[in-house]
Amino acid sequence: MDSVRKGFDAPTPAGPGDFLDASTDAAAVVSADGIVVGWTRGAEAVLGYPAPEMVGSSAARLLAMPGDPARVAGVAERCRAGMGWSGLIPVRHRDGDRIEVDLRVSASFRLGGDECFLISARELRPQWALGQSVLDGFLTRSPVGMAVMDLQLRYVWLNDTLERFGGVPREQRLGRRLRELLPGLQADTIEGLLHKVLETGVPVTDYEYAGWSWADPHRQHAYSTSFFPLVDAANSITGVCYMVQDVTERWNARQLLTLVNEAGASIGRSLDVMRTAQELADFAVPRFADFVIVDLLEAVLSTEGHGTWLTDAGPAPARPVMRRAGLSSVREGCPEAVARIGDRVYFLPPPHGVDLLINGEPILIPVLDPDDLLWVAEQPARVASIREFGLHSLISVPMRARNTALGLTTFARSLNPISFQPDDVLLARELVARAALCVDNARRYTREHTAAVTLQRSLLPHALTGGSALEVASSYLPADATGGVGGDWFDVIPLSGARVGLVVGDVVGHGITAAATMGRLRTAVQTLADMEMPPDELLAHLDDLVLRLSAEETGGEAAGKSTATFLGATCLYAVYDPVTRRCTMARAGHPPPVVVDPDGHVHFPEPPAGPPLGLGGMAFEATEIELAENSLFGLYTDGLIQGTGDDMELGMSRLGDVLSQSESDLGTLCTSAVQQLVPTPQPDDIALLLTRTHALGADHVVSWDVPLLPAAVGEVRAQATRQVEAWGLGELAMTTELIVSELVTNAIRYAAPPIRLRLLRDARLTCEVADASSTAPRLRHARSMDEGGRGLFLVAQLSHRWGARYTAGGKVIWAEQEIP
Template identity: 75%
Template sequence: MDAPREDPDAVASAPPRALFDASSDAAAVVSGRGLVIAWTKAAEDLLGYPAAEIVGTSADRLPVPAHDPVRAAAVAERCRSGAGWSGHVPLRHRDGHRVEADLRVSAAFRIGTHECFLVSARDRHDRWAVGESVLDRFLTSSPVGMAVVDTRLRYIWLNDTLERFGGVPRAQRLGRRLSELLPGLQAETLEGLMRKVLETGVPVTDYEYVGWSWADPHRRRAYSTSFFPLVDPDRTITGVCYMVLDVTERWTTRQLLSLVSESGTRIGTTLDVLRTAQELADFAVPRFADFVVVDLLEPVLSNEGHGTWLSDAGPAPVKPVMRRAALRSVREGCPEAVARVGDRVDFVPPPHDAHLLIGGDPILIPVLDPHDGTWASEQPERAASMREFGLHSLVSVPMRARNTALGLTTFIRSLNPVPFQPDDVLVAQELVARAALCVDNARRYTREHTAAVTLQRSLLPQALTGGTALEVASSYRPADPTDGVGGDWFDVIPLSGARVGLVVGDVVGHGITAAATMGRLRTAVQTLADMEMPPDELLAHLDDLVLRLSAERSGDDAPGGDRPSASGFLGATCLYAVYDPVTRCCTLARAGHPPPVVVTPGGEVSFPDIPAGPPLGLGGMAFEAAELELAEDSLLGLFTNGLVTSADNDMEQGMARLGALLAPRDLDLAGLCSSVVRRLVPDPQPDDIALLLARTHTLGPDDVVSWEVPVEPAAVADVRARATRQVVAWGFGELAMTTELIVSELVTNAIRYAEPPIRLRLLRDARLTCEVADASSTAPRLRHARSMDEGGRGLFLVAQLAHRWGARYTSEGKIIWAEQEIP
């Protein structure tokens, strides 16, 4: 059966091959010595030589005219250097006719040890027959703008796309330079790149720049341009061809992404609501808008820090109650604004209402019309501002975060002639969303910090008094809001016998937890001090309390003494001192706290070397007390480490500065206390500061009397009479009878049940105090006698007559005391 024969008409009418389709090109591999070592079917079709006939023979017979050794050597040398070669070469067909071919020779490569070249050819007649329409379409209808300039950079050809890009007709471009036509389009830079290409012959690719077009002079556009030289066959550069691609969309996307990314580092740098709002306005002007206002709902700016909950919003008012939180304009002083920062505002773009803040979408008004009836009737002042300053485009975005409505941010353009577009709304939304989260964080933190400070101040003593023994003054400053309130505290506790307890402490950590713990420790210290515990024992009991609190915090049910886990550890430091104005003795103990500062009446400053002791909460270690004798009018200062430590100074330097500031005595105690804190810590600090100053006084011989009491019942009457005469001599005749009864009961009990020596002492202070000391360690117990009992009513009677009574232990025994209010 005969094979089907090709129809010549069908072949002739076959669709032309694409201009850049090389799949059917004739190809051969030629060795460095000019021998054909590979021959394709397409080469056989082009020149008629079968592979069996041509492979292994010289390729010199194929070109017309015959072999040109000079040209062949030049082509081979170029290809050996790594560059290819292409050009027009007539070839001889096997039947003798001439084939006009476009020939391409690859860079040299090796097959084994042989140097080789890949040679491909295409019939020029076929190329131009199928390529002219494609080339014409490429040059005139391509989305890429193209132009050719001569060596003097004058246009000699351009396609329709480039004409459209620039907005300058082709007739006006030809024969003129770019700088003459579009002087503001980086013309000098672009022409400089063209000159570089003319001088070096090296192409410049993908140079991006931002420009404009006469077709739309108000909108910025971005272009990517590539330049390459036009070279004659003799390698002479005759001009430059450049191609321009409009990459405005890509450039805009990149710019907007960069804008949004940068906003993350510029907005929300502090935990302050107003500062965050101002950072949003500052960032957006002039990058995105010419005028920005941020209005926040009033509850967001209040101390409570609440917003409008979206889920329970209910019916919204027609106009929301907001305050202007931030302003920024490209014009000095924001003259466009009809309300200033702090003013109450109700602005929402008409005809919208408060529902816009709760559930509305962003508003885009590409073209503002100040003559619109809605603006003129609802916002007359703003309509006048729009006319005066040319406000022409607006975007308003509700601020919402975590299901809470916070306010409204409005972006306006005036000097920038380009109106806002839908893409700009997405950017505005992203900026406002980031700022809204920061505002919400700030308001939540402000609310918590306010609560912590309120709790802290409510737990600190509202008024301090040292009686006649001490003149006291204090100063407390909470930590900077960014760090949170700490757990510093201080207290002055009146004790029996005209003595006064001074305490200062610092709880580890910040926030409400630290403030609450501080309150518990302060209450515990007051309770333990009322039990007349010496300082070292008081700290030991306080240490046990902190261990129990830590165990509760960590959920540890282990028996007491087992140390809680690190996650539940609750630490604190403390310094406790007791001053006796009779003996001028001050007994102190500290638990990991800085030592006190002592300033003598002569101005000498010292920091007594008191055993440091471990911080509270470690357990298992003892505390030691030390005694100081303070001259009258000495100054004793107790402080927390926030006062003497900072980023610039260590504790020793801070303590030296504190001592130098306390040495002068020309200020009253309260003024001195405030001055020292202000001068030591002028700026907000990351830790709380507490300073407690006490100036010592003594009780003179006229205010203290004492008698030795013989251990015999008859002595009761004598000491009772002496005490009564002394009270009358002090001018407290109305207390003579009650004093007589109290002395009689206390001395009688000491003679009956205690051990000698026994001593009676009367003190005239803020109260009249009667003390009976003995060498016994057994404390009396208050009993409620029954009606038939013969005794047991003495201490009950004392408790009824005295303002308060109690017992305290000393190294020699104990002291039973009772205080009476002085009329």
């Protein structure tokens, strides 16, 4: 443990701080014949005589009373016996004043071959009158250890307190150096400081260090030491004096605070329950324990977060189900453990039950006895481990946070011979409490993140099909746990006439709100697409919807609801027609699509960008391109091309390079593209929708121009029937005949020329009648006596579905039939 060092040049305090503060006492070294051989600055401050004036002269000149040779001889004899002496003596100040001092004489010692005595005096002040009993015998009974060392740093005198601190008898200390006696007390460092004091004459105050001594070899103590020089008449340093205080409690409190602060920075660096538990175990070894296990209730590790025990919710199960979440040891591989990470465990120190987890206090077992009958009966495997690896002391602390029981953390010592003490329980409790909060935060976050991801995945399409028009593959990668789920989505929407609608979008923001908003927008796109809206009109309606959603959210905040304001979204919508191989698209602030021609050429069509959804007041424009058969057409969100930085052009270039690879399987290419472009978790969602285009050949499409004559109905009806039979769909001939008859008749009666009939054989059989009128058809329910009005109703009953879509030249009425 590193020592705490204070500055060498700290000034001497101006006055005593308490009864035990001897920093300002007058101290002098006097030879056996009464000659002063050492004089301190404290003596000069109290009596006014400078060292040059006193060193070498008789100490008797200081007395303000007649000499008493018999008394002096008695005092000397007592000090030679090693007991020291103290008493009240009047002395004379340099200015002639008489002052009363409390004089203390140490046991005799030898300095340079001469017999000497350390004499210290403190001026009596009225406010100290009550402290005389404490000051009596300062040198021999003081809680401050004191010693005098010569120039070779050999002990020449020490008091009883210092003898007790070190555990080495006085007789063995005198004449020997510290490093020879107490190497466990940082002897080299301390002697280095003593040498510095001898060389510079500058005192060193309050130097703190920790170590072991013979007085208590099984427990580390901390000491605060001050060193100051002794000078002679020539102001030369003749020795050094030092004082020591035991500050173990203060040291331990500071170390506790330091460990707790370090734990705050080391534990809970991620929002992962298992990782947090392991961080607790790793932090405590070897700082605090030799072996640590962290067991968490299974409910805490559940991604749903259900079933956690509330500490005030009544009795818990008799046998708690826990899993090993953290494990660390000073021995490589944690051989002490009887269970590994992820294993189901049941460990509660006997005789404690499940109540320990709910409302129990930490358990301290200073001496772990493997022969304890309860341990042998309830934990036989652990008893064998205790014996084999010498686990001798244990602390178990229940993990609880926010009224929730989380698990149990156990600390054990084996190689460290010092048993856990009650003070160690405080540290263990604080470490576990901090870790428990982090575990609970991770548990709550995991539950919320899982709910958001589940919601988002449930709102995304589970299966995509492009019919015979497109081969489809998709890849979705949610944002990392720190970023939270986003609002990226994609979809493939079957449309009439074998066409397919493709959409990709990105909602601003993260979390459940973004996922829910994404679901609403995806539903809206499906509804608008089913209404056969062209891409630019669809985005205009979607923009209006986003504006209304934003207004609702803003209104909710004004009403005091805790909802986040919805800011907007980006979107790209495209419609591919396999008959014409034309693709019409429009976008709202979204990156352009990518096209890879069959020959491997990559380009990015640039339809007008349009504003992001939610701004309002600006129009959207559509662009039409032609796609060669077997072209690769891809839609994506910005997370894919910004995965390695903010340079979108570079990201698009890399995307094109990856998609131009000769990979026949579209699903493999889609997955590989995401893995290559985004190899590590990113703070934004990633969506990639890849399609390979197909064309509907001439043998699948037949059309006829219809004259504006009632007689033409029968002719085109017959032609349609023959074509259906030629396709081998004779089962649909009769229904097709009826559908064609009704649609063509209505077009001749109510629409404007030119009129054209088209049959398409795809996954379904589609009948389309196009005209130049923009009047929408309306389904009627004719009454029993009506002669007409049943045409569209009949079409709706005979077909799988039917509808109308508008074109630049008019409209198309269509009806689909399921092919058996």
